[in-house]
Amino acid sequence: MATTKLGFVVQRPPYKSENPKLALTHAIASQSVEVYLKDGDIVTAEVAFVGDGVLNCLKDQKATEHYDISSTESHIKMSLLVDVKVLVCKEDLAKFGLSEDDIVMDAEEFGADMTVSVVPFQEINKMMEDVNHLLFF
Amino acid sequence: MGKLTIGCFSSLVGSMSLDFAVKLAGAALDKGHKVDFWVSGNGTMLSIKDQRSFKDYSSLEKPIKELIAKGLSITACEACAEARGYNKGITMEGFKRHSMDWYLASTFDADRVLHIGGE
Numbered sequence: 001m002a003t004t005k006l007g008f009v010v011q012r013p014p015y016k017s018e019n020p021k022l023a024l025t026h027a028i029a030s031q032s033v034e035v036y037l038k039d040g041d042i043v044t045a046e047v048a049f050v051g052d053g054v055l056n057c058l059k060d061q062k063a064t065e066h067y068d069i070s071s072t073e074s075h076i077k078m079s080l081l082v083d084v085k086v087l088v089c090k091e092d093l094a095k096f097g098l099s100e101d102d103i104v105m106d107a108e109e110f111g112a113d114m115t116v117s118v119v120p121f122q123e124i125n126k127m128m129e130d131v132n133h134l135l136f137f
Numbered sequence: 138m139g140k141l142t143i144g145c146f147s148s149l150v151g152s153m154s155l156d157f158a159v160k161l162a163g164a165a166l167d168k169g170h171k172v173d174f175w176v177s178g179n180g181t182m183l184s185i186k187d188q189r190s191f192k193d194y195s196s197l198e199k200p201i202k203e204l205i206a207k208g209l210s211i212t213a214c215e216a217c218a219e220a221r222g223y224n225k226g227i228t229m230e231g232f233k234r235h236s237m238d239w240y241l242a243s244t245f246d247a248d249r250v251l252h253i254g255g256e
Contacts, residue, residue: 004245012255018178019255022146022217026177029237036242043241133250135144 001040006030007131008045009124010053014072015063020056023047023137024075031082046131047079048087048124053137054096057088057103057116077107080114087127088118139248140171144240147254148179150194154254155183159197159204161251166207173247175240177214179256181221184213186229198229205231212239 008023027045034042049057056072063071079086088103106115117123128134143162147154155176162172176183183197190196205211212233218224228234244250 002245006241006244006250017256019146022178022255026237026240030241031238032236033238033241033245036239037245041245043245045241133244133247133252135250135252137255 003041004043004133005131006043006045007128007134008047008137009128009134010047010049010056010137011051012137013052014056014058014061015067019137020053020072021075023135024072024079026135027084028075028079028082030084046085046087046127048089048127049092050089050121050124051092054088054092054098054103058098059102059104073104076104076116077110077112080107080112080116081110083112083114085114086116087124088116089121089124090118091121093118138169138171140173140246141165142173142175142240142243142247142250144175144177144250144252145180145183145254146176146178147256149182149188149197151179152254152256153195155180155197156195158251158253159183159200162209163200163204163207166204166209172204172209173243174209174211175214175243176211177217177237177240179221180254181213181218181223184211184218184228184232184234185223186227201229202231214240 030045061071061073145158188198215234
């Protein structure tokens with residue numbers, strides 16, 4: 001029985017490239033990875049939004065109305081639903097004049113227990129040190 | 138010898154990241170390492186067969202076939218490929234297609250994971 005921890009760090013803004021959404025879909029895929037592994041072995045995923053990446057977390061995104069695609073916001077909510085830990089850099093939010101009131105913090109409507117954690121960069125740094133592999137998006 | 142998992146999300150034409158990643162995979166195989174190669178997003182373009190080779194554009198079908206013959210395990214994200222119209226019928230022989238959990242599973246026992254690029 002073993003665990004491999006992956007850290008997904010999202011630095012790019014939403015809707016400019018596919019990267020942030022790919023980070024979230026890959027992180028969500030950690031929920032079905034067991035089919036490829038031995039019993040008891042798991043891969044866990046944590047997602048951290050830093051720099052321009054924090055803009056992915058803005059709430060009330062209108063991606064469906066404008067592009068007819070699912071929003072990055074909805075992918076964050078799906079991540080919470082499958083218990084992926086989501087961190088948002090507090091300092092980078094502040095640089096954009098944003099606070100917890102401006103971003104998606106939970107997915108209560110889907111029944112998710114997990115919530116978004118707005119944390120100092122120091123804590124994201126600690127996550128990056130703790131994981132086995134880091135993937136930058 | 139170790140196991141290297143490479144993930145690349147950049148397109149075949151328009152970026153040199155896939156060229157670099159394929160060269161790196163070849164170098165690792167030549168040193169006797171096991172290599173799992175995952176392409177997602179625009180990187181799934183790499184899986185299409187019958188690429189016509191022009192000197193002005195990256196063309197990686199030949200080196201990929203050579204690396205598969207040497208033991209490279211290479212897989213494209215099925216959803217990313219299908220979203221681009223890259224169906225199974227136009228996929229290069231030996232190029233696998235799976236969902237994203239294949240990539241995460243590959244990281245489980247990898248000694249190093251190199252996640253390269255995006256647009």
